[in-house]
Amino acid sequence: MSAVVVAWTPDRFGTAAVTYGVAEARLRDARLVVVNGSRGDALVDEEYAGADALADLDRELEGVEHEIRQVVAADVAEAVVDVAAEVDGVLVVVGVRHRTTVGKLLMGSVAQRLVLEAPLPVVCVKPPR
Amino acid sequence: MESLGLLAEGLAAAATPENLLYAAIGVFLGTFVGVLPGIGPAMAVALLLPVTFGLEPTQALIMFAGIYYGGMYGGSTTSILLNTPGESSSVMTAIEGNKMAKKGRAAQALATSAIGSFIAGTIGTLLVVFFAPTLAGVAVRMGAPSYFAIMVLAVVLVSAVLGASRMRGFIALFLGLAIGLVGMDLNTAQPRLSFGLPQLADRLDIVVVAVGIFALGEALWVAAHLRRRPLEVIPVGRPWMGRDDWRRSWGPWARGTALGFPFGAVPAGGAETPTFLSYVLERRLATGPAAEEFGQGAIEGVAGPEAANNASAAGTFVPLLALGLPVTATASIMLAALQSYGIQPGPQLMGEHGDLVWTLLASLLIGNALLLLLNLPLAPVWAQLLRVPRPQLYAGILFFAALGAYTVNQDPFDLGLLLAFGLLGFAMRRFGLPVLPLVLGVILGPLMETKFREALQISDGSLWGLVDEPVAVVVYVVIGLALLAPTLLRRIGRGTPAAEVVEHEQVGR
Numbered sequence: 001m002s003a004v005v006v007a008w009t010p011d012r013f014g015t016a017a018v019t020y021g022v023a024e025a026r027l028r029d030a031r032l033v034v035v036n037g038s039r040g041d042a043l044v045d046e047e048y049a050g051a052d053a054l055a056d057l058d059r060e061l062e063g064v065e066h067e068i069r070q071v072v073a074a075d076v077a078e079a080v081v082d083v084a085a086e087v088d089g090v091l092v093v094v095g096v097r098h099r100t101t102v103g104k105l106l107m108g109s110v111a112q113r114l115v116l117e118a119p120l121p122v123v124c125v126k127p128p129r
Numbered sequence: 130m131e132s133l134g135l136l137a138e139g140l141a142a143a144a145t146p147e148n149l150l151y152a153a154i155g156v157f158l159g160t161f162v163g164v165l166p167g168i169g170p171a172m173a174v175a176l177l178l179p180v181t182f183g184l185e186p187t188q189a190l191i192m193f194a195g196i197y198y199g200g201m202y203g204g205s206t207t208s209i210l211l212n213t214p215g216e217s218s219s220v221m222t223a224i225e226g227n228k229m230a231k232k233g234r235a236a237q238a239l240a241t242s243a244i245g246s247f248i249a250g251t252i253g254t255l256l257v258v259f260f261a262p263t264l265a266g267v268a269v270r271m272g273a274p275s276y277f278a279i280m281v282l283a284v285v286l287v288s289a290v291l292g293a294s295r296m297r298g299f300i301a302l303f304l305g306l307a308i309g310l311v312g313m314d315l316n317t318a319q320p321r322l323s324f325g326l327p328q329l330a331d332r333l334d335i336v337v338v339a340v341g342i343f344a345l346g347e348a349l350w351v352a353a354h355l356r357r358r359p360l361e362v363i364p365v366g367r368p369w370m371g372r373d374d375w376r377r378s379w380g381p382w383a384r385g386t387a388l389g390f391p392f393g394a395v396p397a398g399g400a401e402t403p404t405f406l407s408y409v410l411e412r413r414l415a416t417g418p419a420a421e422e423f424g425q426g427a428i429e430g431v432a433g434p435e436a437a438n439n440a441s442a443a444g445t446f447v448p449l450l451a452l453g454l455p456v457t458a459t460a461s462i463m464l465a466a467l468q469s470y471g472i473q474p475g476p477q478l479m480g481e482h483g484d485l486v487w488t489l490l491a492s493l494l495i496g497n498a499l500l501l502l503l504n505l506p507l508a509p510v511w512a513q514l515l516r517v518p519r520p521q522l523y524a525g526i527l528f529f530a531a532l533g534a535y536t537v538n539q540d541p542f543d544l545g546l547l548l549a550f551g552l553l554g555f556a557m558r559r560f561g562l563p564v565l566p567l568v569l570g571v572i573l574g575p576l577m578e579t580k581f582r583e584a585l586q587i588s589d590g591s592l593w594g595l596v597d598e599p600v601a602v603v604v605y606v607v608i609g610l611a612l613l614a615p616t617l618l619r620r621i622g623r624g625t626p627a628a629e630v631v632e633h634e635q636v637g638r
Contacts, residue, residue, distance in 0.1 A: 038359050043166070043211065044515040045359035072356050 002030045005089040007080045007114060009036065010046075010053035013095030016127040018057070021093040022064055024123070031065040033087045037076035037110075048072075077113035089120055096124045132258050139487030143495055148191055148488070151184075152496045155192035156503060159199015164207050164511045167347050168526070169216055170200030171458035171568075175339035176526070178466055179533040186470040187485050191492040193466060197459045198250055198493065201400070201439050202500050205242040206511050209235060209431070210363050218400035218438040221408040225423070225430030230363040232426050240368035241378045241428055242435035243504045249386040249436035250497040253443025256390055257450070258490055261479065264451035268476035273583035275600035276452075280577045282604050283396035283454055286611055288566040301562045304553075305570020308338060315575055316582055328542045335465040337534045338571055341547045342564055343458075344530040346554015348523045353555075355519060362515055368508050377419065378432040381411050385436030392437075393444020396456050399565075400441040404434035443493070450478060450486055453576070458565050461572045 006021035008014040018034065025032045034057065038048035049057070054068060061068075067087075073079040084092055096111045104112070115122050142148070162173040174193050181189035204216030209226035222242060229238040271279075288298035311322045312332030323329035370378070385407040392403040411433040412423050419427055448454040453474030455461035467474045472482055479486055504511075534547040557564060581595075588594020596602050 039518070040356035040359060041520055042516050042518045043213070043360055044362040044512075046362075046516070048359040050361040072358055074356065 001088070002028065002090045003033045003084075003087040004028065004030050005080065005084045005087065005092045006032065006034045007037075007076075007092060007094040007110065008034045008049075008057070009095065010049040010057075012127040013097050015095075016125045017093045017095040018060070020123065020125045022061070024091060024093065025064060028090065030090060031067070032061065033083060033089065034061075034066065034068045035071060035080050035083050036068070037071040037073060037079050039074060039076060040072035075113070076110045077117055080110075080114060081118050084118070084120060092118055092120060092122045094122060094124055096126060132262055135483070135487045136258050136491060139484075139489075139491035140494070142187075142484065142488040143191065143491040148188060148492060149495065151188045151192040152195050152492050153499055155195020156199040156202075156496050156500045157195075158192075159196035159201075160203040160206075160500070160503060160511060161199075161514065162196070163200035163203020163216055164514050165203075165517075165522070166207060166213050166216075167351060168522075169343075169458070170196045171339070171462055172343035172347065172526075173200070174459055174462045174466070175336065175343050176529045176533055178336045178339075178462070178469070179536045181466070182469070186467070186472060187488050189466060189470075190463065190485065190489050191496070193459075193463050194489060194493050195496040195499075197442060197463070198439065198496055199500060200459070201250075201442050202243065202246055202504050203511065204438075205246070205431075205435055206239065206504075206508060207515070209238045209242065210365060210512050211360050211515060213360060218404060218441075219435070220401070221404040221434035222431055222438075224408065225427050227363075228424070228426030229428065229431065230365070230426075234426060234428075235363050235365040236368045237370050237374050237428060238426075238431050239365065239508050240370040240505065241374060241432045243368060243501060243508075244370070245378065245382040245385065245432045245436040246439040247497055247501040248382050249389060249438075249440040250443055250500075251494060252386050253390050253393070253440040254446075254490060254493045254497065257443055257446045257493075260394065260447050261451045261486075261490075264447060265476045265479040268452050269480075271476070271600060272598050273580045273587065274595050275598045275604065277577060277580040277584055277595065278601040278604035278608075279396065279452065279454065280573050280580065282608050282611075283448075283456060284566065284569055284573060284577075285608050286396060287399070287456065287569055288563075290611055290615075293561065293563075297560075297562050298566050301557065301564070302566035302570045304562075305567035306574040307570075308333060308567070309571045309574025310578075315579055326542075328538075328540060328546075333546065333571075334537045334543065335462075335469070335572065336537050337543050337546050338550055339462055339465070339568060340530045340533055341550025342554040342557070342567065344526050345547060345551025346558060346564075348527050348530075349551055349555040350558045351519055351523055362512055365509055365512065368505050374428055377428050380414075381407070381429045381433035382436040384410060384414075385433040386440040388433075389437035389440030389442075390444040393441030393456070394447040396448055396454055399457060400438040403437040403441050407433035407437040446490075446493070449474070450489075451476060453478065455569065455572065458568050461568050465572055 004021050004025045006017050008018055021032055036049045038045040071079040092114060094111045094114050099109055158173055159170055162168045162170060173196050200216055201218060204219035205222045208214045208219040208223035209230050212223050212227035214220045214223050226238045284302055288302040289295045312330055314321055320330040388407045389403040408430055411429040415423055415429055419429060423430060445456050445460045448456055449460045455464045464474055534543045584594050
């Protein structure tokens with residue numbers, strides 16, 4: 001069974017991505033694989049979901065065939081692509097946000113790297129204004 | 130009462146805008162490095178040493194003292210919000226503090242730790258004002274044999290009593306003593322362990338050794354363990370305390386201060402033991418609902434150890450100022466700073482550089498008040514620091530480390546030395562060797578040798594010269610007891626509290 005892969009963060013951007021991912025999975029009759037990652041090079045990373053946020057997401061996804069994974073890797077985008085290859089992914093969904101040039105220099109941009117590197121189609125979604 | 134008058138003069142001298150600025154920079158930097166685990170006040174002071182060569186000694190010391198106190202405050206923030214102690218002195222705070230934070234009482238935990246630290250630091254500094262001159266007055270009459278004995282006591286206690294393993298402690302100590310030997314013999318000007326290199330014959334610069342061990346060693350260690358699962362930080366607003374929290378905090382604050390100060394002042398040093406004892410004491414004393422709360426976030430378990438660690442930080446200034454004897458890593462670097470300004474620390478310090486000492490003590494009081502102002506409203510901001518990625522952070526540290534090592538003599542050879550000591554620091558972390566005995570060995574080694582030879586010269590080479598003063602004899606007896614006590618205690622009854630302290634220290638590393 002093919003899968004829709006969602007690169008998720010525990011914030012409104014991640015929620016938007018998951019919402020779209022669920023709809024897309026239903027349309028394609030695929031399962032949903034949610035990936036949450038961090039570079040793991042800071043003590044605290046707010047984009048890395050804690051136990052509570054993971055449990056909340058799991059509850060929200062009830063009724064959809066799904067799987068949630070967490071990865072710690074130097075390049076989170078690459079890790080998402082690897083997961084997609086492993087689970088027979090047909091599509092990657094990622095939430096995008098505004099980043100300044102300096103912000104990108106310092107923190108990098110997982111979404112940008114996904115769009116450029118992933119061998120499968122990438123859908124970028126934005127939370128409603 | 131004479132001391133109070135001198136302190137008032139010191140306050141007047143410390144309250145110049147320029148000195149206040151250095152105190153503010155000090156406490157700010159101190160809190161910064163205290164919040165980040167792995168980076169401590171000792172590293173910060175070592176990195177700043179070369180930068181401060183252009184300053185007046187008083188101003189540099191004011192800044193260093195601010196860093197020292199600030200480190201104690203900052204460490205508790207990380208302990209409470211992240212359950213990872215920022216400093217070894219706040220290991221105990223993490224136990225109840227993080228539980229409180231998880232129950233939504235982070236603001237109260239931070240408040241009791243900040244206010245407790247302020248009270249303990251202020252009382253502790255005032256105690257220094259009274260004890261240091263008295264002790265210095267006694268110490269001036271001490272001869273070389275007693276002096277040597279007290280230094281032996283300090284290094285033995287730090288190596289054997291603190292830390293997980295005596296063997297490792299002594300390995301670190303002897304490494305330090307060996308490093309302290311490199312270069313010109315201070316008595317006869319003969320080169321030792323210099324391998325024919327003129328740079329080594331010139332004696333090693335303490336900046337290079339300390340920065341290598343603390344900064345480069347830690348950076349290499351972090352680089353070897355770069356990626357770790359991020360921790361969950363507990364969000365917090367502005368710290369505050371309710372009436373009930375005040376009622377439950379003042380007792381632990383007072384008892385923590387009483388425990389912490391003496392432990393800082395005797396050359397057994399360190400804040401680990403008194404914070405541990407304070408935690409145990411509060412747990413024993415707790416009655417009623419508080420007793421049940423212990424283990425699930427009791428405010429007493431935060432207030433006591435936090436007061437104890439600041440009181441012990443204040444206490445370490447007694448031997449440092451009165452005897453020239455450092456008992457913590459930060460204090461030893463401060464001693465090295467004094468030496469590099471050409472000020473000979475020791476009992477004469479109070480007489481010869483009285484103005485410096487009193488200004489320093491006064492600025493400790495001011496710094497303490499600044500810390501309270503800085504920490505209560507800014508706690509959420511400090512927590513943001515934990516999000517700084519390690520590569521960026523350590524790149525900055527390495528830059529300053531290399532810059533500092535190079536500027537001391539403007540000789541590329543020192544960069545090579547820096548790398549060598551960095552690798553040594555990395556190896557020590559890898560094999561669990563404590564850093565403090567090594568640093569103490571490097572700094573006290575030459576002083577010990579001087580006193581040792583002085584004593585032998587007086588006695589014409591007879592070893593009895595080392596024990597011909599009553600103080601020296603008493604101190605050697607204490608050393609013997611300190612070395613034998615743990616073995617005896619283990620024979621008598623198993624499960625001494627020391628074993629638990631050791632476990633917690635391991636967590637702190």
